[in-house]
Amino acid sequence: MSAASITPTAPTLVAVAHGSPDPRARQSVLALIRLLRALRPGLRVELGHLETDEPLLTDTLARLRGDAVLVPLLFSRGFHVKHDIPSVLAGARHLDAVTAGCLGPHPLLAEALHSRLAEAGYRRGQAVVLAAAGSLDPESAAGTAYTASMLSARLGGVPVLPAYASAARPTVPEAIAALRDRGHAPGDIAVASCFTAPGLFATRCAEAAPGVVAAPLGSHPALARLLLHRYDQARGARETSAPRPALAATA
Numbered sequence: 001m002s003a004a005s006i007t008p009t010a011p012t013l014v015a016v017a018h019g020s021p022d023p024r025a026r027q028s029v030l031a032l033i034r035l036l037r038a039l040r041p042g043l044r045v046e047l048g049h050l051e052t053d054e055p056l057l058t059d060t061l062a063r064l065r066g067d068a069v070l071v072p073l074l075f076s077r078g079f080h081v082k083h084d085i086p087s088v089l090a091g092a093r094h095l096d097a098v099t100a101g102c103l104g105p106h107p108l109l110a111e112a113l114h115s116r117l118a119e120a121g122y123r124r125g126q127a128v129v130l131a132a133a134g135s136l137d138p139e140s141a142a143g144t145a146y147t148a149s150m151l152s153a154r155l156g157g158v159p160v161l162p163a164y165a166s167a168a169r170p171t172v173p174e175a176i177a178a179l180r181d182r183g184h185a186p187g188d189i190a191v192a193s194c195f196t197a198p199g200l201f202a203t204r205c206a207e208a209a210p211g212v213v214a215a216p217l218g219s220h221p222a223l224a225r226l227l228l229h230r231y232d233q234a235r236g237a238r239e240t241s242a243p244r245p246a247l248a249a250t251a
Contacts, residue, residue, distance in 0.1 A: 011067035011097075012044040013231050016057055016085060018074065019049035020199035026053045028197035029073065031219035032227075039224055050084055057085070061092040068097040069234045071227050073196045075104035076143035078135030100234035104194070105143050108226035110150040113192045115222065116214035117155075120190070126212065127159045127184045128152075129175040131205035132194040134164030141168055144194070151192065159184075160192075165201035172208040186210035193217070 013036065017029045029047060036045045046064065048057030061068070070089065072081050081102050089097055103109055117128070130148045135141065144162045152160040159182070163175035170178065172191065179189050190212035195202040197216050206213045217223045 010043055011069045011235055012046055012064055013040075013228075014046050014048055014057070014060060014064070014068050014070045014097075015227065016070050016072045016074075017047065017049050017053070017196065018080065019052035019056075020197065021052055022197075022199045022203075025197040025199045028216065028218040032073075032196070032224060035219045035221070035224045036227060040228055050080060050088075057088050058091065061088065061095060061097070064092075064095055066096065068095050069100055069231050069238075070097060071100040071230050071234070072102050073227070074102045075109065075132060075147065075194050076135065076137075076140040077102050078133075078137045078140035082137070098234050098238050100230040102143070103223070103226055103230065105146040105150055106226055106229075107150060108222045108229065109147055109194075110154050112217045112220040112222040112226070113147075113151050113194065113214070114154045115220060116217060117190055117192050117212070120212050120214045122190050122212050122214070123188075124156070125158060126188050126190045127179045127182075128155065128161070129172055129179070129189065129191045129209075130160050130162045130194055131172050131191050131202075132162060132164055133201050134166045134168040136167050147194065163205070165204050172205045176208065176210060190214070196223075 015033060033045055033047050046060050048055055048060035050057055072085060074080055085099055132144045148160040148162045152158060161175040163170050163172040176189055189210055191209040192214045193202055193216045195216040197218060202216050
């Protein structure tokens, strides 16, 4: 029997990444996958990309059997979560699969963002621009704004303004200008990168930073724990909602 046809006791965790032409993106996501496997020995963890990189999500799902939980490596509920992933999953009727919630907002995400800022040289009291991909979906913007407020609380209440690389506003330069209008000097403004991996959007936002700029979250331990948390949530919800066998009648 091939490894692809073996059904594990626990559902397979399928990490769903966006994909990027930047070769660093795939390496970063693979490092995260290795960490997940180390944190949860025995759990089958697979990777699927929505576009550009291999393996594509369609190909990953095609070779799986049994139960699976898809966990988006995405930080808010935008088009990819609401439309792209369900569309791919609809074509995998051979699987008993569910999709977990997106990664944000969550305290573990704020922890990872805070940690990356500290690694980059963040100084207490600096204002922050939270750079994210962006979406036309208002629910996505609301999620990013909530993540910004959580990060602000972790940093002692300093201003944290959400900003976007595409589709939504303000852009990172616009958010930096807004903070400067409030009296923050350029050197006292840091940029937090709410991206899983390096790529076009992360690079664009980093290039606009006037000072400290955090690296993408990559294989940060808090991000890995968050991904496993979303997996456990989805798995638990499915098991709770599964129909229970009828009790046999007694005399």
